[in-house]
Amino acid sequence: MPPPASFGSVAAPRSYDLLERDWIPVREGEKRKKVGLRRLFECAHLLSDIEAAPPPGAAALWRVLTVIAARVTRLDDMAAGSDAWNDRQGDVLAEGRFDPDAIMEYFDRHRDGFDLFDQDRPWLQDPRLWQQCKTSSGVNKLVMFRPAGNNQVWFNHATEASPPPLRTDEAVFHLLIQLYYGPSGQCTPRTAGTASGVNSKAGPLRRTISFHPVGTTVFESLVAGIPQAHHYNHGGPDQAPWETDDLPDPTKPPPRPSGVGGVLTGRFQHALLLQPSPDGEYVTDAWITWAWRDQEFPAEDPYLIYQKNVKEDTYYARYADASRALWRDFDALLMEDTGDSKARRPAVLKSVEDLRGFLLPVLRARAYGFDQDGQTRDKEWTTGITPATLALAAEDGVPYSVSQMRKSAEMMGRRLEDALRGAWSAINDPSNGERKVQRTDIPPGPWPADAAFRYWPQAERLFWERVRTRHFDGVVVAFRQLALGVYDEVTASAAMPRVKRAIELNRVRIYGRKPQQGGQGQGGNTA
Structure with missing residues (x-):
């Protein structure tokens, strides 16, 4: 237990009870407020949604809440097969709310x-770090968009020399972001x-995009988002960190993640410790370091799309891309194999098809993405939500038609970019079309970016309109007309x-053809 002096200026231990303190932003109808964990589960059937931010913190929070929901509903039983598990999920949904007695029993059992800021077992933290690390990491390191170390100040003026404290209700989310999306490399x-x-x-x-089912209430969203536990019976303990009696032993291999608790909250690779202010209302410092030296056991997250690496015959989680709108992943939420990317849909969205008599007609899918590289660079986080169209997965032929429509939109987007690059290259060719300069040596110019800004929002509106009306005929022509219109606007x-x-000579690229002789400058060949 750390000496009180290292955690503030007063000897009395600080406390921040996540069960009772109001720290989770929620919406109840048109009202916005904050609630603690106990109140959230007691009133989940009355709450419309959780409005946590930033998006990576929300994705992490939903995983934590899903583990708790699985415990209080007994949907964490790894011995239950699909039929028994589906029946139990249906019974829970029919009850319309979480059982108050089950909530009380679970939270009372794990209250500590x-x-x-518990001195011995702080939530999702390791209290030994103040002894095992020679220096702290700093509160700026905890917040990913603050500059830390020698990094320059751009969008935030929280310098390393004068790091402002972080409100505790905000610090919880940055703790979660570090645990789920933290960088690799030096620490x-x-x-x-x-x-x-x-x-x-x-x-x-890290660097992934996750998809969560969304119902009309938080209760429905949580129950629909619980993965079938028997798919994750890997032989290890099904425990969340707050459910264990002992701190993890970093000198041993990490436990094999099993069950809902192990897969969703048992795969962290970082160890953290927060230092509170004397009154516990702020976080003033933090330790962020490694959790394990041995290689972790692999496990698939039920909220991620997995794509096949054809060369190695393995699957990897689809990376988040801030420039890619959510609708372009929609077909991968409805079907197992989209053909072009060999994508495997999120396991939890596959299992919701069994909710046809309960929630499927109203379920939406929310995406949380964090565009990062594999090591330390954090680019942008994104979020989005689909219409209530997950039921399309159960309609014969519709998922395939949706996938073909998405491919048509992307094909026309590529052709539009190619046509504009070709036209710009022809105009700016210093050899005047004599092919003394390669097209790739000429910068693309401003037209492709301008076209993308115009084309993709219109393509998205067209996509969702066709999905809503189930009108899948003539989609190639429709997106081609859209691309031609944008081509004319930009030029x-x-x-x-x-x-x-x-x-005019490069317009034919939108039709998939190459310009005729003279398409580049006065008399060159753009082929």
Whole structure:
């Protein structure tokens, strides 16, 4: 137990009870408020949604809440087969709310595990870090969008020399983000017994995009989002960190993640410790370091799309891409194999098809993405939600038609970019079409970016309109007309005859053809 002086200026221990303190932003009808964990589960059937931010923190929170929901509903039984599990899920939904007695029993049993600043077992933290690390990491390191170390100040003026404290209700989400999306590479050095190191592995969700079913209430969303536990019976303990009696031993291999608790909250690769202010209302410092030295056991997250690596015959989680709109992943939420990416849909969305008599007609899918590289660079986080169309997965032929429509939209988007690049290259070819300069040596110019800004939002509206009306005929022609219209808009300012000629000659690229002789400048060949 750390001496009180290291955690503030007063000797009395601080406490931040996540069960009772109001820290989770929720919506009840038109009202916004914050609730604690106990109140959230007691009133989940009355709450419309959880409005946590930033999006990576929300994705992490839903996983934590799903483990608790699985416990209080007994949908964490790894011995139950699909039929028995589906029957139990249907019974829970028919009850319309979480059982108050089950909520009380679970939280009372694990009450000590939900204190964020407990001296012996702080929630999702390791209290030994103040001894095992020579220095702290700093509160700026905890918040991913703050500059830390020698990084320059751009969008946030929280410098390393004067790091402002972080409100505790906000710090909880940044703790979750670090555990799920934390970087690999160099970290605060840690020595734990015979194990020591200065680097860590990436968090289990780093650079991924996850998809969660959304019902009309938080209760429905949580129950629909519980994965079938028997798929995760890997022989290890089904325990969340707040349910264990002992702290993890970093000198040993990490436990094999099993069950809902092990898969969703047992794969962290970072160890953290938060230092509170004297009154416990703020976090003033943090330790962030490695959790394990041995390689972790693999496990698939039930909320991720997995794509096949054809060369190695393995699957990897689809990466988040801030430039890619949610609707372009929609077909991968409805079907197992979209053909072009060999994608495997999120396991939890596959299992919701059995809710046809309960929730399937109203279920939506919300996406949380964090565009990062594999190590330390964090680019952008995104979120989005689909209409209530997950029931399309059960309609014969519809998922395939949706997938073909998405492919048509992307094909026309590529052709539009190619046509504009070809026209710009022809206009700016210093060899005047004599092919002395390769097209790839000429910068693409401003037209492709302008076209993307115009094309993709219109393509999305067209996509959802066709999905809503189940009108899948003539989609290639529809997206081609859209691309041609954008092509004309982007190039409308052209006035010189030579420029207009290059534009008209390259228009055929949108039809999948190459320009005729003279398509590049005065007499070149764009082939």
